[in-house]
Amino acid sequence: MPARPGGEIATRPLYFFWIVDCSGSMQGNKIQSVNVAIREAIPEMRRVAAENVNANLLIRVLDFSSGAHWKVATPVPVDQFTWTDLSASGVTDMGAALRELAKQLRMPPMPERALPPVLALLSDGQPTDDFDGGLKELLDLPWGKKAVRMAIAIGQDCDREILQKFIANPELRPLEANSPEALVNQIKWVSTVVVQAASAPPSQAANTNTTSNVPLSLVAAQPTPTTSGDVW
Amino acid sequence: MPERVLRTAYWDITAESVSGSAHIRRNKPCQDYQDYKRYDDAAVPCICLAVADGHGSEKSPKSALGAEIAVRKSLEKLQAFAQGVSQKPFDVINTFAQEQLSRHIVKEWTDAVRAKEPARADLPTLFLEYGSTLLSVLITPQYILYLQLGDGDILCVAADGSVNRPIPKNPRLFANETTSLSMIDKRTGQPNGWLETSIVLAPIADPQSTPALIIVSTDGYANSFSSEAGFLQVGSDMLSIIQTDGWAKVKRELVGWLKEATAIGSGDDITVGLLHNNMAKTTILRGR
Numbered sequence: 001m002p003a004r005p006g007g008e009i010a011t012r013p014l015y016f017f018w019i020v021d022c023s024g025s026m027q028g029n030k031i032q033s034v035n036v037a038i039r040e041a042i043p044e045m046r047r048v049a050a051e052n053v054n055a056n057l058l059i060r061v062l063d064f065s066s067g068a069h070w071k072v073a074t075p076v077p078v079d080q081f082t083w084t085d086l087s088a089s090g091v092t093d094m095g096a097a098l099r100e101l102a103k104q105l106r107m108p109p110m111p112e113r114a115l116p117p118v119l120a121l122l123s124d125g126q127p128t129d130d131f132d133g134g135l136k137e138l139l140d141l142p143w144g145k146k147a148v149r150m151a152i153a154i155g156q157d158c159d160r161e162i163l164q165k166f167i168a169n170p171e172l173r174p175l176e177a178n179s180p181e182a183l184v185n186q187i188k189w190v191s192t193v194v195v196q197a198a199s200a201p202p203s204q205a206a207n208t209n210t211t212s213n214v215p216l217s218l219v220a221a222q223p224t225p226t227t228s229g230d231v232w
Numbered sequence: 233m234p235e236r237v238l239r240t241a242y243w244d245i246t247a248e249s250v251s252g253s254a255h256i257r258r259n260k261p262c263q264d265y266q267d268y269k270r271y272d273d274a275a276v277p278c279i280c281l282a283v284a285d286g287h288g289s290e291k292s293p294k295s296a297l298g299a300e301i302a303v304r305k306s307l308e309k310l311q312a313f314a315q316g317v318s319q320k321p322f323d324v325i326n327t328f329a330q331e332q333l334s335r336h337i338v339k340e341w342t343d344a345v346r347a348k349e350p351a352r353a354d355l356p357t358l359f360l361e362y363g364s365t366l367l368s369v370l371i372t373p374q375y376i377l378y379l380q381l382g383d384g385d386i387l388c389v390a391a392d393g394s395v396n397r398p399i400p401k402n403p404r405l406f407a408n409e410t411t412s413l414s415m416i417d418k419r420t421g422q423p424n425g426w427l428e429t430s431i432v433l434a435p436i437a438d439p440q441s442t443p444a445l446i447i448v449s450t451d452g453y454a455n456s457f458s459s460e461a462g463f464l465q466v467g468s469d470m471l472s473i474i475q476t477d478g479w480a481k482v483k484r485e486l487v488g489w490l491k492e493a494t495a496i497g498s499g500d501d502i503t504v505g506l507l508h509n510n511m512a513k514t515t516i517l518r519g520r
Binding site: 054055 | 403
């Protein structure tokens with residue numbers, strides 16, 4: 001006789017995707033800053049995960065330049081996740097990246113009981129491929145629509161309209177990162193506040209003018225003062 | 233043909249709620265509610281059970297009260313329904329349930345919410361503040377009525393331990409999004425949660441062949457299991473435990489099981505209601 005009824009009990013998976021622009025324009029200081037900022041954010045992500053024991057935070061990494069490539073293809077528990085430096089060259093195939101994401105957000109492999117996944121897109125430029133087609137594939141999926149889609153605009157030349165289309169939520173704007181300090185802050189915010197919100201989202205009534213099923217405040221969208229003098 | 237049993241006393245009933253472990257860590261109250269009533273000596277003997285899950289989001293700060301109102305109003309309307317349609321043919325009862333019952337429950341809920349704050353004119357916002365799901369079961373000698381508005385689960389366990397859902401899962405309800413008593417038609421501004429309500433009526437021809445166990449739960453329970461199969465296994469396991477150790481054991485252990493589920497599972501509030509048919513001819517193997 002079972003000690004308690006039912007099969008295996010488990011926390012709900014929370015999939016976090018880093019989606020990083022590695023095109024040629026990211027070469028040098030920008031990609032180095034991304035590498036440093038995400039590496040520094042990992043302990044913060046672990047801390048937030050430890051405070052939300054009912055969410056199993058799993059990390060994946062996708063980069064895009066000439067094509068899209070999984071750098072971390074299998075979801076890795078945040079406790080075991082390490083950041084491997086990315087390098088930059090090539091064009092900006094953001095549409096290809098969204099198509100790759102769409103493949104992974106279908107059910108299966110995505111389980112229905114998962115928490116809304118977090119898609120964190122970092123880019124400094126403009127897509128060079130079929131962005132709209134890739135975005136449509138993503139947003140046509142139930143999990144694509146329900147995902148928490150965040151975007152960090154690196155530098156002043158970044159196409160914010162494109163990132164806004166990706167976010168597809170008028171209540172949220174791309175996070176501005178026009179300096180290494182700002183990039184660190186925005187990545188830290190996405191790694192903590194967004195993960196916290198996605199770890200224990202309350203129920204949301206359908207059709208109630210709520211564009212996101214994970215409520216977020218935009219505290220981090222404020223500009224970060226630059227102290228290094230390095231502005232992108 | 234078996235003789236109809238004109239009573240409902242052969243059903244055992246219980247329900248429990250536990251606060252979600254994540255809610256306890258954040259000092260948030262339990263936003264689920266449950267209750268049941270049995271009217272074994274009424275003109276039409278009946279048993280009513282309801283559970284509700286208040287949304288708990290920032291836009292629904294009074295949803296714990298909204299869930300309580302949902303349960304209370306549902307129990308009142310189900311009992312009145314059972315008495316009101318007595319002597320009617322099954323088809324007529326079914327038609328009335330489909331066309332009227334959910335409208336009446338939604339209206340009772342919205343009227344009760346308005347009565348809490350009569351000065352408020354912003355009704356969509358007001359209703360959302362109290363937003364809640366609702367799952368109910370009504371058992372009479374003639375039929376079992378299942379009602380669901382929003383996420384959560386109703387499972388029927390047959391005497392052989394097989395499990396099915398009388399109301400199929402709504403594929404739209406995932407990622408913490410749910411239909412709700414608070415829903416409003418954007419065009420008319422009128423409450424329209426009744427349009428999203430599913431009602432299934434199942435006739436009782438013979439108590440021995442009706443479900444041996446009915447489980448009604450808020451979504452925090454199913455979300456605590458790593459798979460759908462693991463959740464459905466609750467049904468056959470629960471029946472097996474009742475057979476082996478008795479109904480009293482399940483009543484005694486239920487809160488502990490739910491606390492364990494929220495602690496190492498979803499972290500959400502969990503409510504479970506159980507209706508056990510002690511006339512069912514169970515064939516499930518003891519100790520399975």
